[in-house]
Amino acid sequence: MAEKTGNSRKKGGMKSFLGGTILTDDRFTQQLPFLGLLAFFALGLITNRNWSERTIRQIEIVQDTLDELRSESITMSAKLMDASRPSEVLEKVQQAGIELEETVRPPQKIIVPKK
Template identity: 75%
Template sequence: MEEKVKNNRKRGGMKSFIGGTVLTDERVTRQIPFLFFLAALGIMLITNRNWSERTIRQIEVLQDTLDELRSESITLSAKLMDASRPSEVFKKVENAGIGLKEPVTPPQKLIVKEE
C-alpha cells in the first residue's frame, strides 16, 4: 500500500511535463488561482514601470524647456535694463525726432497743505 502512495506522488517528471498530463494533476490545478494572481502582479509591475519612465521623460523635457525659458528671460531682462538707461532713452527720443528735450532743472517734491 505504501508503494502505491509513493507511485502516486512520483507521477510527475519530465514525461508528464512534456506530455501535458502535469496540468491535469490536482496539485497543479489547485495553484492556478495563485498563478493568475502572480501574473496580474507582474502586469501591474510592468505597467507601473512604464508609467514612471514616461513621467520621468516628461519631467526631463519640461526641465529643459524651463532652463531655456529662464535663460531667455535673463537675456531679455538684461536688454531691457540696458535700453531703459536715461542715456539710451535720450538717444532713442532724439533719433525719433519727437522734439522732447532733457530736463535741465531737477524734479521737485510737491507739498499739499490740508486746510
C-alpha cells in the same frame, strides 16, 4: 493504497513537465488562482514601470523647455535694462524727432497740505 498515493506524488518532475501531464495534476490546478494573481501583479508592475518612464521623459522635456525659456527671459531682461538706460532713452527720443529734453533739476517732492 498508501503506496499508490505516495508514488503518484513522486511522479512529478521534469518528465511530467515536459510531457504535459503536470497540467492535469491536482496540485497544479489548485495553484492556478495563485498563478493568475501573480501574473496580474506582474502585469501591473510592467504597466507601472512604463507609465513612470513615460512620465520621467515628459518631465525631462518640460525641464529642457523651462531652461530654454529661462535663458531667453534673462537675455530679454538684459536687453530691456540696456534699452531703458537714460542715455539710450535720450538717444532714441532724439532719433525719433520728439522735442523732449532731459531735465537738469532733480525731482522734488510735492507736499499738499491737508485741510
